Structure formats: structure tokens, C-alpha cells
Amino acid sequence: MFEEGQYFAPVNTDADGTVVVELGETHPGFADPEYRERRNAIAGLAMEWEPGRPMPEISYTETEHGIWRLASAELAVKHRSLAAHEYLNGAERLELPADHIPQLSEVSEALEPLTGFSYLPAAGLVPLREFYGVLSDGKFHATQYIRHHSVPLYTPEPDVVHEVIGHANALASPRFAALYRAAGEAARRVHSEDALEFVSRVFWFTLEFGVIRESDGLKAYGAGILSSYGEIDEFRDMTILPLDLVTMGTIEYDITHYQDKLFEAASMDQLEDVVGEFWTSCDDDMIERLKAEATV
Numbered sequence: 001m002f003e004e005g006q007y008f009a010p011v012n013t014d015a016d017g018t019v020v021v022e023l024g025e026t027h028p029g030f031a032d033p034e035y036r037e038r039r040n041a042i043a044g045l046a047m048e049w050e051p052g053r054p055m056p057e058i059s060y061t062e063t064e065h066g067i068w069r070l071a072s073a074e075l076a077v078k079h080r081s082l083a084a085h086e087y088l089n090g091a092e093r094l095e096l097p098a099d100h101i102p103q104l105s106e107v108s109e110a111l112e113p114l115t116g117f118s119y120l121p122a123a124g125l126v127p128l129r130e131f132y133g134v135l136s137d138g139k140f141h142a143t144q145y146i147r148h149h150s151v152p153l154y155t156p157e158p159d160v161v162h163e164v165i166g167h168a169n170a171l172a173s174p175r176f177a178a179l180y181r182a183a184g185e186a187a188r189r190v191h192s193e194d195a196l197e198f199v200s201r202v203f204w205f206t207l208e209f210g211v212i213r214e215s216d217g218l219k220a221y222g223a224g225i226l227s228s229y230g231e232i233d234e235f236r237d238m239t240i241l242p243l244d245l246v247t248m249g250t251i252e253y254d255i256t257h258y259q260d261k262l263f264e265a266a267s268m269d270q271l272e273d274v275v276g277e278f279w280t281s282c283d284d285d286m287i288e289r290l291k292a293e294a295t296v
């Protein structure tokens, strides 16, 4: 089962309307009341937001900007040698700020002229059909909190570093943006929950954790790898499998640990031919046939 609930801390609303982010005991910010208060406040702004209203603006503290500066600088060094060419092209076009955490509105303003994508605020987990569906409209749901200051290069959940450095740089590439949109169209087209899960698993193993063969070695293009200081250093040592829809859509995996099985695209063309084509044309029947192939 796709247990996305473990990836994001659950967000609940108390009887009196207070928004509470339920951090797990192992979360670096679990025992820090100030951080927890901050998380609740930021999640509350996303919960209050309604379409058509301006995006929530977060007054980030100097400590929070400092975490971004550090993570951003360290990741940029790794990206030079380990990020896919097409992702680096996107980063060059987008020119994210290195000195402060950008507001989602700021990222959207830079992204929209490039590929038409813009961001929507998320308090935490967004239901799969909603999260993927709006990709077809060029919308990307993102959280706005940043990781705990005690571990500036680590986060157990997708924070603004992941959402923006990981995803926005890819969304600034027309080729990746087209793949994100196609995933959204697939999510809107399929009806069954099983088919939707298959679509989301293929997304997981490509746009979140995909790797690609380039002339000077294996590179990462998945946002989950490219936003994780630890995972970038490890991905070349993982089990690398060929890009295969049936395996990606059905293999068991644990989203709470480093991904130990990764799928390698031979090229951007192959990624578009195999995965882009799948998302552009799949329906419930096709996915059922693919799942049946896995069990024979």
C-alpha cells in the first residue's frame, strides 16, 4: 500500500479550530515547543487559504533563512556533479535565491513565464487525486515550513527546500514540466484507486527518485534525491534497475527510508517515450493489464 501518510506529519484541527501538526517522536523538532508552534502557524495559513486569494506569505525568521542559505549552498555544490543536465538547465533558467527562502508567490512569478507552472500552498499531505490532478493545470502543491535548525541538512518530511529546490528547478524545464503535466492528466483520467496508485508510484520512481544515464555517469533528476543532502551521496550505490513501468508500478518500497532501488532512464528521450507516453495514454484497463503482467 502506498503509505504517503508516513511521509508527511498529519495535520489536525482541534475542536476550537487550532491547527496542530502531529510530529512523530523521532522528528528533530518533536521536543522543541517553539518549532512546533511555528509549524502549527504555517500549516494554519495553508488551511485558511482559498483559491483566488493571494498566496500565504510567511515571515521567515533569520534562523530559517540561514537554514535555507546553508542547504541551498551545499546542495548546489552536489548538483554540479550529480544532477541531470536537464535539471541544471532548469535551475539556470529559474535562478532561485540562495540568500533567503523565497515565498511561493515569488517562485510562481519566476516559474510561470518559463513553463506556466505555479505553486499552491499545502498544510501537509494533499489527497493523491487532488495533488496529481492539478498538475495538469500547471499547479504544484507545496508546504512552506523549513526543517529543524538542529539538522539543517536533513528532513524526514518534504519541506520548502524539497518543494522548491527539488521540484521548482525541474518545473522550470519545459521537458520535465511536460512530464509533470502528463502525470496530472493521467491522475484525472483514471478512475480506480488502484490505477491512481499505479500512476503515483511511477511518479515516485521518476520525478521524485529518478536517475538518468549521461555521458559522464549516472545523474539524478528526482526531486527527492536532489533535495536530500544525504541521498545525493548515496544514489549511485543503490540497486539501479532499468526503466520499467510494471516494476515501478508494483514494486514494494518504503518511503520513510532512502530508496534502495532506483530506476534508470537511458536518456530524456527514453523517459518521455516510456513514462510520458504512459501518462499521456493510460487508462484503468491498461493499468490493470500492466499489473497482471507483474503477477504472471
Ligand SMILES: [Fe+2]
Residues within 6 Å of the ligand: 158, 162, 163, 167, 208, 223, 224
Ligand atoms: Fe516531492
